[in-house]
Amino acid sequence: MSRRWMIKQGKSQILPGSRYHEGEKKWFIFYLRPRSEKLVNKILTALNYEVFFPTIRSLRVWKNRQKKRITLPLFPNYLFVYTYEHELYNIGCQPRVANYISCDGKPTTISRQDIAGVKRMLGMDKTITVETRFTKGEPVRIVSGPLAGYEGVLIQQNGRTRFGIRLEAINHTVFIDINRSTLERR
Structure with a gap:
């Protein structure tokens, strides 16, 4: 047909x-x-x-x-x-x-990877925030833990280390608190 x-x-x-x-x-x-x-x-x-x-x-x-x-x-x-x-x-x-x-x-x-990353973040028992005003951070990759392999940005905010996956199509970034020892620079 x-x-x-x-x-x-x-x-x-x-x-x-x-x-x-x-x-x-x-x-x-x-x-x-x-x-x-x-x-x-x-x-x-x-x-x-x-x-x-x-x-x-x-x-x-x-x-x-x-x-x-x-x-x-x-x-x-x-x-x-x-x-x-x-x-x-x-x-x-x-x-x-x-x-x-x-x-x-x-x-x-x-991308499928971004959707999977957000799903995995939601599955963790941590506070998740979404921001539209985004401050530039350094690009990083997570090397260990439940989010291993995901790439995103790292920012310091109020004394906390936060990892974010940027969804450029809708101008939002999903952030989660993370331990700096699980990260490496891209």
Whole structure:
């Protein structure tokens, strides 16, 4: 079944898992309407897409001094979907999805290694922060521990040594506290 035949027959929508695919799967970034990450994650998962929706637990204090642990998205308004490029339109048509991130008209992707690094950071029992204002640090590679082999940047902040993986496509850097003895310069 060719793409021309499908368009001619009015079947331009290609479902995930179908026989027809162009290119290879990549991690694409979608920008969502505010506070709709959970809903879009649920919709796309139901449509059999592989979605990465990183969350963190945070302690919030309400006006009545009540403390409560809530789940917050690590990257507000962003969702990562592992799919083919020709499926971007179908995903963009879903409710509450604003658009996919692109540069020069081409969809922006995140490397598998960066996604795996963020997943591994989330699996550790340490405090994770995300910053958009980033101070330049020296490039390093982790040589031992659960993040061994990952490359990123090293900064000193408030007397702590912090390792960060830079996600340039969305201008965010994910930081975690780390022991300096597990690092080497690149």
